[in-house]
Amino acid sequence: MASPTDREILPDTIKPINYDLSLFNLEYGGKWSYDGLVKIDSKVKGDTQELVINSKELEISGADVLSKDGGLPITSMTDVSYDTTKERATIKFSANIPAGDAVIAIKYKGTINNAMAGFYRSKYKPVVTPASGTPTDGEHHYMFSTQFEACEARRAFPCFDEPNLKASFEFEVEIPDDLVALSNMPEKRVTKGSKDGLKKVAFEKTPAMSTYLAAWAIGDFEHVEAFTERKYNGKNLPVRVYTTRGLKEQGRFALEHAHKTIDYFSEVFGIDYPLPKSDLLAVHEFAMGAMENWGLVTYRTTAVLFDEEKSDARFQNRVAYVVAHELAHQWFGNLVTMDWWNELWLNEGFATWVGWLAVDHLHPEWKVWSQFVAEAVQTALELDSLRASHPIEVPVRNALEVDQIFDHISYLKGSSVIRMLSNHLGQEVFLKGVGDYLKIHAYGNARTNDLWAALSAASGQDVQAFMDPWIRKIGFPVVTVAEEPGQITLRQSRYLTTGDVKPEEDETTWWIPVGLKTGTPAKVVHSALTVKEDTVRDVDESFYKINADQSGFYRTNYPPQRLLKLGESQDRLSIEDKIGLLGDATSLAISGSGTTAALLSLLEGFREEKDFLVWSQIATSLSKVRAVFAENKEISEGLKKFSLKLFSPAAEATGWEFPKDEEWLTGQSRKLLLAYAAGAGHQGIIAEGKKKFAAWKGGDEKAIHQNLRGVIFNLAVANGGQEEYDTIKAEFKKTTSVDGREISIQALGRSKNPDHAWDLLEFVTSEEVPPQDAHGGILAVAANNGTRRVAWEFTKKNWERVEKRLGVTNVVIDRWIKTGLPKYSDTAIRDDIAEFFKDKNTAAFNRSLVIVSDTITGNASYKQRDEARLLEWLKSHGYA
Incomplete structure (x- = not known):
């Protein structure tokens, strides 16, 4: 520290x-x-x-x-x-x-x-x-x-x-x-x-x-205004969303969430919102998502504006969450501030967790904790499984180095371990401890141990003792399960995606909430693994699962037959259980503790799945595997057929229509299923999408539902030529929709033509495109298995241009490196990247370069190890 x-x-x-x-x-x-x-x-x-x-x-x-x-x-x-x-x-x-x-x-x-x-x-x-x-x-x-x-x-x-x-x-x-x-x-x-x-x-x-x-x-600002329902110093507080003239009505969705969120936090923290007003401002050029300035929160336009007529409904979820995250900071960060930048996680990890807590309070129908497990927990586990990771609380000698720790470890691992702790202590006790901490340190500064002290006092438990390794040590454990009649042995060890942990890297013993779900009907038995190895007795051999509802921040490695049994016991698994199971199986295949064949066998059992967030994890898992093996034509085609067979029944059943008052998650599911099936080559869906695109291009604006712009633009460009590419590029320039530019850039990156990929990267690094939007271009190109080599080639050949245009702020250029370059599975590219940057000033992104190197190393060893076995499985199952 x-x-x-x-x-x-x-x-x-x-x-x-x-x-x-x-x-x-x-x-x-x-x-x-x-x-x-x-x-x-x-x-x-x-x-x-x-x-x-x-x-x-x-x-x-x-x-x-x-x-x-x-x-x-x-x-x-x-x-x-x-x-x-x-x-x-x-x-x-x-x-x-x-x-x-x-x-x-x-x-x-x-x-x-x-x-x-x-x-x-x-x-x-x-x-x-x-x-x-x-x-x-x-x-x-x-x-x-x-x-x-x-x-x-x-x-x-x-x-x-x-x-x-x-x-x-x-x-x-x-x-x-x-x-x-x-x-x-x-x-x-x-x-x-x-x-x-x-x-x-x-x-x-x-x-x-x-x-x-x-x-x-x-x-030239105008605003929409609402008032809190609670009274503060005898008055209802004014809450306003400000925009440049002509856009204020798009602030109403954020406004409704803002005043309710302020009241909710005032209640759960037991401390009234501390200022006499709360303003939210949409800013046209913005490097981050938002900034929690006390009483005047600033936002990127897509994080605060939403047009009921034109915006994709997925942005509702984003706006509600970002508004809640920034308002959480008004207490946690602003009223009580970290003492120094090494404790940045105190601000960001907590605001992330409590931001989702507020969204869950306002929208229980969105199942945001399942979304949290699919997005936040899995993303954090992925980054933290690299040698290049860092502890949640990272030493910062010079404050000018701090930009690079505004990352998934501070935000997402931070919030994941807070969720784990809250689940262990009980949410009511946890929030009481947080409220006490805020009252003790109001208008001052505090350290991590001050929070642990308040939580220990509220819970009667030694919180610091079991949280210290999670905060101050790098990485996380994998719990390996060995079965014996009526009992299981659990062994914890450091997890690395490269699968080559050295003894000196495996010295941490974590406090691990076991959360054993077992029996009929299934019940959860709470205990903790506090030593390297321990035995759990009275386990029902017909069904058990570790880490119930994925509340602990770790991976679980089951014997292969148990993994298959769990895949067949879906009726006993929660949505979070399923997401965790799939995420673990994918990661363990990459590290060599499992296999891709075992993962694909598990995925086959999810064909009847109904939940959007589980499908989202299935898509993430498959996309990762497809990216690693993209340059092996035979495997690539086999995985495409596998994906098509897996997604087609659900995609065909969902249809293209968005009924009025449909549940938000159902609409998101439709988009995902249609998009993934189209990406896997479903000819019926591609043909229908092209038809809708042609009608829209011909002047019928209603031909494409606002929620399907991304799906249809993507498939039109991916399966089209110059005309489709040029149409979407023109759409980027003329769109008046708040999310239109983001959707258009993602679509342009779907072209299979490397010349289009090059053109897109030239475009997003030009004066025509705000620097904040540039990383969307390289992310889209790098995620396209057909053009991803262009991402590095362009960066290398145009470094002067990239650095000049995007180096205006460390955040933007760092994002270009870390989103555009880790997608390769080729050590020659890894070495080329290292060689190219060895004599450059990389202060703004040196941490990200190590992450890129580690990720490519892991991908390359995974590809080499599993390539032959995967091809054999695909052939024996009729996919290749």
Whole structure:
């Protein structure tokens, strides 16, 4: 665990208490600049003649130290120097700053950049005539907003940019009369600006908070509004979704979820929402999914907007979850903040789990915990089974390294172990402990052990003892089952996807909730495996399953005959059980502890399956196998036939129609089954899809149901030529649907023509496509077994272009590497990637390069080991 001495942090001679920040002289068009004045109420420890403060791409022109009452300067700046590597400015003063209270006033000039970080501009094409004061460069119009996490507040104003240096904020900005300014708190006053056509908007003072949570936005905004049902300080809180003009009605779905979610969290945490308002803002260019700024949450458009008439229904689930995740942070992260970035998981893992908890509360019919097991748990297990993984709580010496740990370990493994702990303690006890933790540390900072202490007190159990290995050790266990009459032996060992664990990598002993489901009718017996090997007695040999409902974060390796029996006992398995069983069998085939033949035999037993989320896991498992063996033509054709036979009955039964008021999961199931059957070559479905595409292309907009755009666009491009490709490319450029660009890019990547794949990657790295959308292009190309070699070839030959266009922010370029390059099964490509990057600056994605290398190594050894056996099985079963 990183202690303060292990961190590169600012000197502790000056601590901020309050920031009073004013922005003015905002220049639009060519300059994109502004002037700033920040007055920092500070506590000064001992006499010092210099101030070291975080500053990035700012030009400091003057600084004065004023007495606490803000009177005449005590001392003024004589010199300023910048350390661009550490992103710091050192301001020297003419005399010592006396110990005690002081106000440090700094004048500076900043840039409204286009890097999706700091104080930045987003370009967009208005859907209605914008207000005359809207910034424009002639071709595009602009809105301004902020993104300060992790270390980008220093790009907007000089500050003490570390999470445990909390201070309150007052903010004022001068903007055109007809625009709207937003910030963390409500407006305090609006006054006349320095010249005609301008106004000054000042906001109320915030509570003490970390710099990364400060936020503001300026633009041609409008909003929809609702109020909480609960009263806070005697009032129903206003909740608003803001958009650029013409889009506000698409914010209603998020709005309805937001005010209900605020009430729900206030209830389950036992602490009222702490601010007087909650705003949600749709931002046109956004690197992440959303950002939890206190009182002003910012979102990528597809994570907050939903058009009942045009949007694919799958985005309802996404919007509901992202809204809940960010609102969870208003307590867990904002009210109580991690002490340092090594405990990022405390913010993200918890907000992920509790975000799904809120969605489950609002939409029990969506079965989101089954979705969580299919998506979050399986994805986390996959990444954590690599040597290149990292512990949930990872040491961070320099905060500038933190971007790469905003990953599936922090979010998804973090939330998976929290779910495991909540299931063990009981949700009511768990949430009581969380509420106690929030009350004890409100408006301050806390560490992982502080959470464990509150949960231990609430539950009467030593939570830290059994959670420490899960948080502080790398990886997770596989529990191998050996059968004897009436009993089973369980052995735990570290699991690696490459199947080659060394003794020194297998020293951790995890606390493992066994959750034995057994008997008729099946009941769950709770116990824990706390040693390397143990025996469980009184096991019904006719049926048992370990890790009931997949609540533990581990893989289970059954004897081959037991695996087949479990496949035949589906009536006793929950949806989560089935997903876990299939996920484990797939992973164990890859690592060599199981075989692909055993996996396919298991899958054959699921032909009658009715649940969407189980089909989703089946599709994921098959896609993984098909990708690894894609370049063996005989196996590839055999797996295609297998997939077709497995999916066809369910796909044919589901049909193309979306009845009114159909259950959300049924609609999602229809899309998945039709898409996978088409991808496996179902000629009837392909023909019907092409027919609908031709009618739509001919001008009949109703020919394609809004939920089937992805399915039909994909199959049209995959089974078409230049005309279909060009049609979807044009659709990307002209679509007015909030999800249209994402759907179009995925479809363009389905073309079997390598020239189209190359063109798509050129397109998504051009000025025409916002950097945030680029990784969708390489992801689609890399996931296409026919064109995936283009992903690396393009990246290598056009590295300068990729780096220049996507390197505007670490998040975007890192995503390009980690989504586009791990899909190969060829060690020559792995070595080529390593050779190419050895003399490049890879600071933004060096962790992802190790993940790429490990993944390809695992895929290659799996392919080599199982190729002959798999072909033999496919031949003996009539698929090859």
